[in-house]
Amino acid sequence: xVPDEESLLxxxxxxxxxxxxQLVERLQGLVYNVCRQTLGEADAAADATQEAFFAxxxxxxxxxxxxxxxxxxxxxxxxxxxVLRARRRHREEPLPDIYEAMADQPSPEQRALTAEVIxxxxxxxxxxxxxxxxxxVLVDVQxxxxxxxxxxxxxxxxxxxxxxxxxxxxxxxxxxxxxxxMNEG
Amino acid sequence: xxxxxxxxSPYMDGQVTARQRHLVEAHLAVCGACRRELAELRxxxxxxxxLPAYVPxxxxxxxPRAAAPARxxxxxxxxxxxxxxxxxxxxxxxxxxxxxxxxxxRNYAAPAIHTGQTQSQxxxxxxxxxxxxxAPGTAPSRAAAPGGARSAAAATGAETAxxxxxxxxxxxxxxxxxxxxxQQAGLNLPLFLGELAALLLAVAGVIISTVSWLAExxx
Numbered sequence: 001x002v003p004d005e006e007s008l009l010x011x012x013x014x015x016x017x018x019x020x021x022q023l024v025e026r027l028q029g030l031v032y033n034v035c036r037q038t039l040g041e042a043d044a045a046a047d048a049t050q051e052a053f054f055a056x057x058x059x060x061x062x063x064x065x066x067x068x069x070x071x072x073x074x075x076x077x078x079x080x081x082x083v084l085r086a087r088r089r090h091r092e093e094p095l096p097d098i099y100e101a102m103a104d105q106p107s108p109e110q111r112a113l114t115a116e117v118i119x120x121x122x123x124x125x126x127x128x129x130x131x132x133x134x135x136x137v138l139v140d141v142q143x144x145x146x147x148x149x150x151x152x153x154x155x156x157x158x159x160x161x162x163x164x165x166x167x168x169x170x171x172x173x174x175x176x177x178x179x180x181x182m183n184e185g
Numbered sequence: 186x187x188x189x190x191x192x193x194s195p196y197m198d199g200q201v202t203a204r205q206r207h208l209v210e211a212h213l214a215v216c217g218a219c220r221r222e223l224a225e226l227r228x229x230x231x232x233x234x235x236l237p238a239y240v241p242x243x244x245x246x247x248x249p250r251a252a253a254p255a256r257x258x259x260x261x262x263x264x265x266x267x268x269x270x271x272x273x274x275x276x277x278x279x280x281x282x283x284x285x286x287x288x289x290x291r292n293y294a295a296p297a298i299h300t301g302q303t304q305s306q307x308x309x310x311x312x313x314x315x316x317x318x319x320a321p322g323t324a325p326s327r328a329a330a331p332g333g334a335r336s337a338a339a340a341t342g343a344e345t346a347x348x349x350x351x352x353x354x355x356x357x358x359x360x361x362x363x364x365x366x367x368q369q370a371g372l373n374l375p376l377f378l379g380e381l382a383a384l385l386l387a388v389a390g391v392i393i394s395t396v397s398w399l400a401e402x403x404x
Contacts, residue, residue, distance in 0.1 A: 021246035032241040046242055053245050113235050140233040146200055165194035172229045180228040
């Protein structure tokens, strides 16, 4: 029987590293992808993901319950924002390599987008302000519902809606119609 | 006619109130621009949802060592950290200073604390003074310099200051002539203070380094 999140959490709180690592295994794909889409770089995303899990393990005593996934995402997104702030202080925002997405292994059902489209979309994402980018990544790319995304980003629902609305409007301008293969008019 | 642009994004996610939904739908029925915008927004979001999921490059499971409770530097250590290099410099400077002082004679003709004793009294009071060891480095100059007035010693610096009085040399036939008894009887204040300062510097440096290192902890 697969242990549920609650029992794994209580074991992890008692210092059971194996239990915590089971939670890591369940969440690492999501956390890595959020970091990857937010930071635009594989190495930075891996570092941020690892740091988020370190911080989560160290801060387990401070977890007050609720969605563990949302709590870890909050740690990860905060870390991403720190990275983006530091990056902005030191250098220009990097644009993702247009072919980088294809270098990784998208799941079969997501091969519909060509490498070129992926590059254009990720470049457009990178142009969004970080707070709006995170809303899009969590809701539109990762498919979180509004409540969970708002909790992960520590926003109220109204702020999330408004940021998401502005971000989508910008992306509509940034992604030319020919790069929206799903557009059916 | 007022457009409903701001409501289009939550509307397509079903995140509007019944009243807002009614408002949007009524507007869309009559506004081609907003219908077009809604369609483009939907296409944009659909495209985003089709972005490939990246495969994590490795497992992010924590190893036992990495997951060990991190010992954060204490506030004391955090404050001392900038001084760690200063402490190292202090120790090096102190050792170097002390080493340099070893070149000076113990009985350097500095303004010794005058005891008021006569030479014979001093000898009587300090029978071991004449046998006090002198710094080895000073021996050659002593041997080559038979005379040595105090004033000349003070004027020419440490090395010449070591020249013993002829009388002292005569009393001791060995190669280690004895300096004037009156000088030995007095405390060599500059030398003493110099060595004390070097010792204090070294101790301070070592203490700062040790406390800093102990309090630092390692992750």
